[in-house]
Amino acid sequence: MAIATMGVTVLDCPNPRELAAFYAAVLDWRIDSGYDEGDGDWVELIGPHGRQLAFQRSPGYQPPRWPGTEMPQQFHLDLNVPRDQLDAAEREVLRLGATLLEGDNGGKRDWRVYADPAGHPFCFCAC
Structure with missing residues (x-):
């Protein structure tokens, strides 16, 4: 239980x-x-x-400093986005105030890492 x-x-x-x-x-x-x-x-x-x-x-x-360890992230959010909509989703979150921290290595990985306006890392994960 x-x-x-x-x-x-x-x-x-x-x-x-x-x-x-x-x-x-x-x-x-x-x-x-x-x-x-x-x-x-x-x-x-x-x-x-x-x-x-x-x-x-x-x-x-104080926001985490990704990927460093001096002020490490304590958690992050994984948000699912259809693979064919990743670029449009990225444009929209950047317009809303997010910052790109790490791309998907030219499509070789299934995720991209961003920081929200307060500095929390979150990922768009291709689904």
Whole structure:
């Protein structure tokens, strides 16, 4: 029997509303108005099948430095994108404020690595 069940995944960041808006646009999820009130220290996104992603203000937040180890990533998000849509998806996330950290080596690999506007690494994985 499980001791617990998985709840919401939370990303620390300097500006929860901005980062929630970025991921809402990338994933086409909606911002939960019940968790976007007051000072904006906590914002949640709601996705299909009850999936949730939240953003929490962290004073003094320092982004990881990928792929270095002096400020290593502690986790990253893998987002699936149809292989024939990778280039279009990349253009759109760059327009939304992402930064390309590592390409797919001319199509030799099945993933590309980006940083979101707060510096969290995430990957587009070809599916």
